[in-house]
Structures are given as structure tokens and as C-alpha cells.
Amino acid sequence: MRAALIGGGGFVGVALTAELRRRGVDVRVVSRRAGAAADAGVEWRVCASARQLPQAVAGCDCVVNLAGILNKRHFHADDFRRVHIRLVEDIVAACGEAGVSRLLHVSALNASRNAPSEYLRTKGEGEDCAHAAAGIRTTSFRPSVIFGRGDSFLNRFAALLKWAPGVFPLACADTMFAPVFVGDVARAMADSLGGDGAGGERLPLCGPQDRSLREIVEYTAHLAGRRINVVGLPDTLSLMQARVLECLPGKPFSMDNYLSLQVDSVCDDARRCAVAMEEVAPDYIGAAR
Numbered sequence: 001m002r003a004a005l006i007g008g009g010g011f012v013g014v015a016l017t018a019e020l021r022r023r024g025v026d027v028r029v030v031s032r033r034a035g036a037a038a039d040a041g042v043e044w045r046v047c048a049s050a051r052q053l054p055q056a057v058a059g060c061d062c063v064v065n066l067a068g069i070l071n072k073r074h075f076h077a078d079d080f081r082r083v084h085i086r087l088v089e090d091i092v093a094a095c096g097e098a099g100v101s102r103l104l105h106v107s108a109l110n111a112s113r114n115a116p117s118e119y120l121r122t123k124g125e126g127e128d129c130a131h132a133a134a135g136i137r138t139t140s141f142r143p144s145v146i147f148g149r150g151d152s153f154l155n156r157f158a159a160l161l162k163w164a165p166g167v168f169p170l171a172c173a174d175t176m177f178a179p180v181f182v183g184d185v186a187r188a189m190a191d192s193l194g195g196d197g198a199g200g201e202r203l204p205l206c207g208p209q210d211r212s213l214r215e216i217v218e219y220t221a222h223l224a225g226r227r228i229n230v231v232g233l234p235d236t237l238s239l240m241q242a243r244v245l246e247c248l249p250g251k252p253f254s255m256d257n258y259l260s261l262q263v264d265s266v267c268d269d270a271r272r273c274a275v276a277m278e279e280v281a282p283d284y285i286g287a288a289r
């Protein structure tokens with residue numbers, strides 16, 4: 001079996017590539033940039049435009065869409081729609097043209113056309129588009145926040161905490177997450193590829209414990225060896241912080257992030273992944289110290 005991983009050079013893509021290789025699946029990483037294949041069963045294919053997509057997925061039994069962004073670039077108002085919706089339309093069309101009938105699509109918990117943020121709304125619309133494709137068996141995955149070596153969640157807070165002068169003002173501190181391990185996400189995706197499910201499933205992916213953002217940041221500070229007082233900001237100040245920080249290069253926090261944080265990112269208890277943050281994070285946050 002061969003799988004084409006669009007956006008496969010990113011954080012989840014690297015973990016999924018390793019998991020698929022363990023199961024004997026050949027992987028084609030499809031990326032906009034040049035890169036190097038990790039081993040003999042991995043091929044790196046540069047794909048710079050929608051026109052090249054059918055060729056990029058041709059000969060594969062399955063396509064996995066891992067492309068996603070957390071923020072729009074400055075002066076690029078269309079970024080969310082371009083990556084989360086139009087790219088999905090192009091992928092679905094490419095699958096049709098190349099005769100690929102299996103699609104795994106990574107969405108996000110709370111993604112929906114009625115969600116408060118543009119990130120979640122466009123993710124919801126893209127997910128619906130992936131499932132509406134005729135002749136394609138689609139399974140989508142809806143993770144809460146994902147942690148693991150190389151994540152941009154705990155690592156980002158660890159980097160910010162390094163410079164905090166004893167106090168860390170935190171927006172939306174009471175929002176709840178169910179952090180899920182990237183290895184568990186990769187396993188769930190590989191399982192679904194191996195299974196003979198009918199398609200149409202939309203699978204929430206949550207870790208074993210719910211944690212508030214404040215608890216997660218306090219835990220990160222503990223691992224990083226920083227004695228920091230994490231101060232939850234009231235709503236008005238959270239909003240003001242978003243308005244200020246989204247003007248900075250790299251948008252460390254944006255209005256759209258603030259809106260995403262208006263809903264808890266947790267699952268009901270029916271389906272939980274096994275690995276807890278405490279089992280893995282000390283290996284890469286503590287080690288960074």
C-alpha cells in the first residue's frame with residue numbers, strides 16, 4: 001500500500017510517516033518545499049500548485065490531508081479559506097482524476113460552520129467538503145490540541161516562559177483542552193487506513209485528561225524549571241492582548257485564536273486516547289532545560 005501525505009512534512013505528518021512505515025506502508029510526502037525522504041520507503045514529492053496535485057497523488061491507494069494553518073499571514077485575508085477549503089476541493093478533484101478512492105482528512109475538534117472563529121469555521125467547511133466527495137471513502141479526524149516532541153504548543157509556551165519576569169499573563173486561562181499525544185493521533189489514522197470501515201466517520205481525538213490552559217502552562221513552567229505565577233486575564237484584557245499580539249510578527253496570539261478559545265476543546269468520555277502529557281512532555285520540555 002502507498003499513501004500520499006499532503007503537508008506530510010509537518011509535526012503530525014512526521015509521526016504518521018513513522019507509524020505507516022512501521023506497518024509496511026510506502027509513504028509519499030507531498031510538500032510545497034524541497035525536502036529529504038527519511039528512509040527507503042519514503043518518497044518526497046514537491047507540489048507547488050493545484051495543477052500538480054493529480055500527478056502528486058497518482059499511483060497511491062490513499063491520500064491523507066494534513067495541511068492546516070493556525071493563523072492568517074498579515075495582509076492575506078484569504079489564507080484560511082485557501083488552505084482549509086479550496087485546497088480540500090483541489091485534493092478531492094485530484095483524487096477523482098487520479099482514481100484514488102480513500103481519503104483521510106485532519107480537521108479539528110469543534111470545527112463547524114457555526115463555530116466562533118474563522119479557523120474553526122473554515123476547518124468545518126473543509127471537513128464537509130471532504131465528506132461530500134462522490135466516489136471517495138473519507139474519514140476525518142478531529143483532534144484537541146496535539147503534544148509531542150516538536151509540537152508548537154508546549155514548546156511555544158516553554159519558549160515564552162523563558163522570558164517571563166516571574167509573572168505570566170494568560171488569556172482565556174480557563175478554557176479546557178484534552179491534549180492528545182501525536183503518536184496516538186498517528187496510530188488512530190493508521191488503524192483507520194488498515195480497517196475496512198465504510199468511510200464517513202468523523203472521529204474526535206482526545207487525550208485521557210482534561211486540563212485548563214492555566215494548568216497546562218503551569219505544568220510547562222514546572223518542566224522548564226521556571227517559578228512563574230500564571231495570572232489568568234479577565235475577558236476584556238484577554239481580548240486586548242489578542243489585539244496587540246496579532247500585530248506582532250508571527251502573531252503569537254490573534255483575535256481568531258481568542259475566538260477559538262471561547263469553546264472548550266474536549267470530548268465526551270466515550271473515546272479517549274491513552275497517552276497523557278505527563279508521560280511524554282518531560283522528555284522534551286525538561287530536556288530542553
Ligand SMILES: NC(=O)c1ccc[n+]([C@@H]2O[C@H](COP(=O)([O-])OP(=O)(O)OC[C@H]3O[C@@H](n4cnc5c(N)ncnc54)[C@H](OP(=O)(O)O)[C@@H]3O)[C@@H](O)[C@H]2O)c1
Pocket residue numbers: 006007008009010011012013030031032033065066067068069082083087106107108109143144145146147152153
Ligand atoms: N498540532 C495541533 O495541535 C493540531 C490540533 C488540531 C488540528 N490540527 C490539524 O492537524 C493538521 C496537521 O497539523 P500539524 O500540527 O502537523 O501542523 P504543521 O506542522 O504546521 O503542518 C501542517 C502542514 O500544512 C502544510 N501547509 C501549510 N500551509 C499550506 C498551504 N498554503 N498549502 C498547502 N499546504 C500547506 C505545510 O506543508 P508544506 O509546508 O510541507 O507544504 C505543513 O507541513 C493540520 O490540519 C492542523 O490544522 C493540529
